[in-house]
Amino acid sequence: MLRLLATLALCATICSAAQTRNLPIQAIAYVSGPEVKGNVTFTQNDCGQNVHVRIQLEGLKEGKHGFHIHEKGDLSNGCTSMGGHYNPDKVDHGAPSDNVRHVGDLGNLDVNSTGKIDITYTDTVITLTGVRTIIGRGVVVHEDEDDLGLGNHTDSKKTGNAGGRIACGVIGINSDVDEWPCRTGGAGVLRNSLSILTVVVALFLASSIN
């Protein structure tokens, strides 16, 4: 009886762990403005891993355009109501590769004469899971180049002085899952390993009773 229970518990643990690992964690933002249209998709293969960002936009002016995750998914006043750059650490604005940067600092989109862009890159700071998930927040495309905190304008260390907001969208879930994985980040992983430990102990007890 004990052995049966232990086997069932082991299966349940392995099955739920496998489910968590197999699923690609995905999010999408439909981005639009008076001229710009397109989408941005975010893919994270597992909790704690880097996020791959694919940007497919058209209707842009040639040149560099600041591209950020802003705090809010609030479109009540267009892109203006999305708040500032998502910056939970309250640090200075920077480049995506800087150690000191806003979480939302994704740099510039470098658009060619076609006005279209289709690029995929990987960011090591943003995440779709845990307490700092970017889901529900905003994606904003700016009129001008983000100076990455290096300009001499007073806004340089706050916004990169990237000018107006020409397009934006809200980041939403795009995975077929009933429960969002690793919502609590590290704690979920810890809970999984604890339940595996419990099963191992149960198996050990069951075999020593027989």
Ligand SMILES: *[C@@H]1O[C@H](CO)[C@@H](O)[C@H](O)[C@H]1NC(C)=O
């Ligand atoms: C995103 O935009 C591209 C280019 O317009 C389009 O081909 C693609 O179907 C869009 N993706 C989704 C999920 O709508």
Ligand SMILES: *[C@@H]1O[C@H](CO)[C@@H](O)[C@H](O)[C@H]1NC(C)=O
């Ligand atoms: C312009 O960028 C688009 C999208 O990134 C790309 O498909 C196209 O080949 C580029 N065109 C030129 C002329 O570089």
Ligand SMILES: *[C@@H]1O[C@H](CO)[C@@H](O)[C@H](O)[C@H]1NC(C)=O
């Ligand atoms: C600093 O600002 C001035 C005035 O706006 C500008 O002319 C100059 O090129 C800027 N210098 C740098 C290094 O960005």
Ligand SMILES: [Cu+2]
């Ligand atoms: Cu911005």
Ligand SMILES: [Zn+2]
């Ligand atoms: Zn910033």
